[in-house]
Amino acid sequence: MSYFFQLVVSGIVVGSIYALSALGFVLIYKSSRVLNIAHGQIIAAGAFITYALTVMVGIPIYLAFLMSMVITFFLAMSVERIFLRRLIGEPIISVIMVTIGLMSILDGLIYLTPFGTENFSFPAFLPVTPISLFGVSISWTQMVGVIVTFAMIGGFSWFFKKSTLGISMRAVSDDQLASMSIGISVPRVFGLAWAMAGLSAAAAGGIIGNITGINFDTLHAFGIIVFPVVILGGLDSILGAVVAGIIMGLIQQFASGYLDGSWGLNGTGEVMPYIILLVILLFKPHGLFGIHEIERV
Amino acid sequence: MSVNRWLATGNYFTSYKEEQRIFFTSLDRSAMGLLLLGLFLWPLFIQLDNKYMLVIDNILVAVVAVMGLNLVTGFAGLISIGHAAFVGVGAYTIASFARVMGENHILLTHAWPLMIVVAGCIGAIFGGIVGLPALRLKHLYLAIATLSFQMIFQWTINFMDFFNQGQTISVSRVTWVTGQVSRSQHYTFWYYAILGVIVLAGFAVRNLLRTRYGRCLVAVRDNDRAADAMGMHPGFTKVYAFALAGFLAGVAGALHAYLYRGVGVESFTLHHSISFLAMAIVGGLGTLHGSFLGPLAIKLLDLQVERLSEWVGNHLTIATNLATALKPLSFGLVIVLFLMFEPRGIANWWRIVRSYVKLWPFKY
Numbered sequence: 001m002s003y004f005f006q007l008v009v010s011g012i013v014v015g016s017i018y019a020l021s022a023l024g025f026v027l028i029y030k031s032s033r034v035l036n037i038a039h040g041q042i043i044a045a046g047a048f049i050t051y052a053l054t055v056m057v058g059i060p061i062y063l064a065f066l067m068s069m070v071i072t073f074f075l076a077m078s079v080e081r082i083f084l085r086r087l088i089g090e091p092i093i094s095v096i097m098v099t100i101g102l103m104s105i106l107d108g109l110i111y112l113t114p115f116g117t118e119n120f121s122f123p124a125f126l127p128v129t130p131i132s133l134f135g136v137s138i139s140w141t142q143m144v145g146v147i148v149t150f151a152m153i154g155g156f157s158w159f160f161k162k163s164t165l166g167i168s169m170r171a172v173s174d175d176q177l178a179s180m181s182i183g184i185s186v187p188r189v190f191g192l193a194w195a196m197a198g199l200s201a202a203a204a205g206g207i208i209g210n211i212t213g214i215n216f217d218t219l220h221a222f223g224i225i226v227f228p229v230v231i232l233g234g235l236d237s238i239l240g241a242v243v244a245g246i247i248m249g250l251i252q253q254f255a256s257g258y259l260d261g262s263w264g265l266n267g268t269g270e271v272m273p274y275i276i277l278l279v280i281l282l283f284k285p286h287g288l289f290g291i292h293e294i295e296r297v
Numbered sequence: 298m299s300v301n302r303w304l305a306t307g308n309y310f311t312s313y314k315e316e317q318r319i320f321f322t323s324l325d326r327s328a329m330g331l332l333l334l335g336l337f338l339w340p341l342f343i344q345l346d347n348k349y350m351l352v353i354d355n356i357l358v359a360v361v362a363v364m365g366l367n368l369v370t371g372f373a374g375l376i377s378i379g380h381a382a383f384v385g386v387g388a389y390t391i392a393s394f395a396r397v398m399g400e401n402h403i404l405l406t407h408a409w410p411l412m413i414v415v416a417g418c419i420g421a422i423f424g425g426i427v428g429l430p431a432l433r434l435k436h437l438y439l440a441i442a443t444l445s446f447q448m449i450f451q452w453t454i455n456f457m458d459f460f461n462q463g464q465t466i467s468v469s470r471v472t473w474v475t476g477q478v479s480r481s482q483h484y485t486f487w488y489y490a491i492l493g494v495i496v497l498a499g500f501a502v503r504n505l506l507r508t509r510y511g512r513c514l515v516a517v518r519d520n521d522r523a524a525d526a527m528g529m530h531p532g533f534t535k536v537y538a539f540a541l542a543g544f545l546a547g548v549a550g551a552l553h554a555y556l557y558r559g560v561g562v563e564s565f566t567l568h569h570s571i572s573f574l575a576m577a578i579v580g581g582l583g584t585l586h587g588s589f590l591g592p593l594a595i596k597l598l599d600l601q602v603e604r605l606s607e608w609v610g611n612h613l614t615i616a617t618n619l620a621t622a623l624k625p626l627s628f629g630l631v632i633v634l635f636l637m638f639e640p641r642g643i644a645n646w647w648r649i650v651r652s653y654v655k656l657w658p659f660k661y
Contacts, residue, residue, distance in 0.1 A: 035437055037378070037444075083633060094636050096376055096440060097578060101632030104571055108626025116622065224448065227441045235437075271452035274445035281430040281442050 005136045007257045008250065013142045015249020016149040017211070020204040021222050022229040022241040023156060024197030030173045030236045031193035033092060034084070037099045039201060040223010041106035046072045046202025047209035047219055048115045051122065061125050069202040076198025080191045088187060110216060120214040145207040152203050153242055156196070160238065169193060173236065221270075228273035231280055233287050240289030248273055305655075317507050336492060340485050350484035351556075352600065357491040358552050359592035363576045364498055364585075365545030370574070371583035372506070373538035374518030379427065379443035380573045382450035383543045385565030386423045387416040387550025389454065392466040392560040396459065400469045409471045409555060413494070416551035417544040424543020431535035439535070447567055454562040463562035468554050487556045494552065498545060503585055505541075514538055515583075568625065572599075575628045579635050581642025590643040595631070602627050 021043055028036045036042075049071050053064035083102060087095050110116045126140035160166040171179040172189045180186055205219060212218050229248050233240025256269030280287065302323045310316045320326040345353075366380045377383075391412060394405055405412060427446045431439055455463045470478050471486075478486045505511040513534050516524040521531040554560045572595060580591020606619035635642060 033437075035440060083637075086637060090640075092437070093374060093376055094640060096437070097574065098633055098636050100376075100378065100571060100574060101629045101636065104575075104625045104629025104632065106629070108622050108624070108629060111622030111625065112619075224444070227444060231438070231441060266456045267452065271449055271456075274448045274452075277445045278427075278430075278442060278449075281434065281438055285430065285434050285438060 002134070002136060003257070005134070007253045009136050009138050010142075011250035011253035012246055013138065013146055013211075013249070014252060015246035016146050016242075017204060017207055017222070017245075018225060018229050018248050019242040019245025020149045020152060020200060020207070022226045022233070022245050023153060023238060024200040024204070025226045025230055026233075026236060026238055026241045027156075027193050027197045027200070029230070030238075031169050032084075032172075032190045034099065035096050036197070037096065038103035038106055038223075039197070039226055040220045041103055041110065042072065042076060042198055042201040043205040043208070043223050044110060044115075044216055044219035045075065045106065046198075046205030047214055048110070048113070048205075049202065050206040051115075051120055051209060051214050054122065055120070061122070065203075065206045068206060069199045072198040072202035072205075073195045074198075076201070077191050077195035079198075080194035084190070084194070085187060088190070115214065116216050122210050122214070139211075141210050145211055148203065148207060152200060153238075156200065157238060159196075165192065225273055228277040231277050231285075231287055234289040235287065237287070237289035240287055244288060248276075251276065319503060319507075333496065337489070340488060347481075347484050350488060352596070354484055354487050354491060354556050356592050356596045357488070357495060358549050358556060359573070359576060359596060360495055360589055361491070361498060361552060362546055362549035362573055363580065363592050364495075364502055364588040365542040365549065366573050366577045367580070367582065367585075367588045368502065368514070368545070369538045369542035370577055371581075371587070372511070372518060373514045373535060375428075375431070375535060375538065376440040376574075377443045377539075377542065378440055378567070378570055378574070379445075379447035379450070380542070380546060381565045381567070381569035382443075382447040383420050383424055383546035384550040384553065384569075384573075385450055385454070385562070386543070387420045387547030388554040388560045388565065389460060389550070390416040390419045390547065391468055391551050391554040392460070395466060395468050396461075400467055406469055406472045406477075413548055413551040413555075416554075417548040420547020420550065421540045421544035424546070425536055425540040427543075428536040428539025431539065432532035444567075447570055451562065451566065454565075460562075465559040465561040467559045470558065471555060483558075484556075487552070491552050491556070494548060498548070499585065499588075502588075506585075510537075518583075571625075571632075572628055575632045578632055579642055581644025582640075584642070584644040586647055587642050587644040590647065594643060595628070598627060598631065599624065 021039070024042070025036055025039045028034055028039075046068055049068040050061075050064050053059045053067055054061045057064075059067065079102065083098055084095065087098060126144060128140075130137040130139040131143060160170060168179065168184045169189050169192065171182075171184060172186055176186055179189075204222070208219060208222055225248070229244045230241060232248060233242075233244030251272055252269040255272040256267070259268040260266055304324065305322050308316075320329065362380065362384050365383070366377060369375050369377050391405070394402070394412065398404065423446075427442055428439070430442050454460045460466070470480075470483065472478070473486065506515075513524070513529050516527070516529060517531045517534045524534070525531050550565075553564065557564075576591035576595045577587065578591070579594050580587030580589070602623045603620055606623050609619055639645060
């Protein structure tokens with residue numbers, strides 16, 4: 001039984017990071033209807049910047065974490081400004097393909113740095129001995145990671161519910177023409193959505209980097225696993241992203257905990273989300289919390 | 298009024314049938330004939346090194362695959378980020394036969410044209426399955442479905458013992474009427490074989506677009522509601538676009554397997570899917586010319602990038618893995634720049650040059 005609870009705990013840890021990664025993706029989709037295929041690369045960039053600031057420059061890690069969020073905020077904003085601003089009004093298919101190209105560009109740029117191929121790990125700044133409770137253990141990094149994740153998600157929810165900017169972003173996602181007519185600058189909102197997505201991606205990257213170590217493949221995989229999460233949660237729901245992230249984390253941990261090794265299966269945790277994704281697309285395409293206005297063809 | 302069969306000064310169509318002709322003038326027809334003749338005959342006069350022959354064969358295999366991608370992304374307007382996986386399905390069909398029946402089984406060595414068709418059909422089945430969500434959903438979701446198919450494919454190959462866990466599964470040389478194809482003739486032989494496939498596939502695609510089924514694809518891309526109102530079934534049309542793309546991808550995969558005499562998962566990764574997309578975009582989405590020009594341009598770019606990184610590697614000591622960095626970088630830049638500045642691709646340049654020559658000395 002304690003094995004089960006151990007899986008639950010690690011599932012929640014992984015899942016909350018998925019939720020944070022998916023959050024940025026949902027932000028961009030919600031405001032501008034763009035699927036950002038390059039999200040994993042932005043997450044990776046956030047982790048690398050955090051690492052570079054802490055280890056190579058020598059800034060304390062909490063400060064470095066915040067700084068990397070700020071840097072990625074402007075990075076994502078400039079990405080939107082340079083590549084996507086001039087595509088506003090183009091068919092959505094070419095905008096998505098631009099993000100595919102962007103993914104390739106960022107891949108190339110990351111491979112130019114040592115981060116592309118080598119592994120790094122953050123210096124330990126929290127107690128190394130894990131917290132143990134009723135036979136279930138959780139490390140301090142994971143604990144702090146989960147807390148930061150939920151704090152960020154809470155912050156974003158507040159931002160969207162209460163602040164003027166957040167409300168104007170929601171307005172744009174609802175109806176672009178109507179929000180233009182009441183004086184909201186739609187391009188600015190798009191830029192802001194990208195910037196916020198970059199910020200949350202950097203936070204996710206920093207946390208993943210602390211938990212699993214810095215490895216481009218792992219970080220990149222977090223960017224792709226975002227798709228099953230957002231499809232399960234419904235593409236444009238922040239609550240959906242959070243719930244689906246945790247569900248996906250649990251499913252992954254259970255799959256690799258119980259299925260691996262039996263019937264000659266291996267690494268089922270990696271593939272299960274994608275199988276679920278295909279099944280959801282077939283039977284419940286708007287996900288758990290997505291709005292039901294998907295156009296049937 | 299006598300008609301000049303060689304040069305046209307304008308369009309004088311009096312029926313829809315005339316407008317749908319493949320060759321408008323005899324000039325077009327003979328240029329096409331000459332081009333084909335040249336493509337089939339040049340290896341008789343110029344002996345190229347195996348290394349260069351492999352590059353050419355590689356481009357041709359990519360042409361077959363991109364034709365498929367162009368059907369689904371260009372004509373039907375559905376993004377496929379998993380095209381390399383469909384190509385991989387075709388290649389692994391051949392590999393599975395080699396695995397089950399031994400690589401020298403007569404089906405694989407003698408009946409290889411049949412095997413290529415079988416691989417295509419398996420690819421079509423997988424394409425249809427992945428396209429099934431199209432019955433209910435629009436393209437955004439389909440892009441994600443293809444991406445997840447890519448991930449599932451990679452996992453299946455990497456973790457199954459049957460597929461040698463992604464390590465190379467070898468496929469033997471084939472036999473032709475003249476006996477087993479020798480090592481020195483291998484690449485030239487496959488040049489002809491792939492060229493034959495391309496000619497068949499090219500005419501098939503060109504003719505498909507003249508039929509109601511092909512026009513259905515374009516109609517659904519442009520406005521699926523209008524297409525629905527006119528009695529087409531957009532969902533089935535999309536599924537069938539995916540199946541067709543899967544067929545051509547499967548054929549390309551089988552050709553790849555025979556050409557390299559082996560199948561390994563490293564040729565069918567997400568990175569390859571993106572480079573197929575790059576080829577389709579650079580060539581020109583929704584044009585048949587694009588399927589030829591795109592792979593040519595991207596593969597040549599690829600070679601130049603490799604050369605450049607080798608050259609830099611010789612002069613600077615830091616750059617050990619420059620090629621791995623520069624390749625995705627150049628692909629990405631090419632995709633983004635073409636989408637931003639020339640969304641209609643190289644095929645559009647070809648069209649401009651063509652109409653300039655056709656109308657010379659007049660401007661338009």
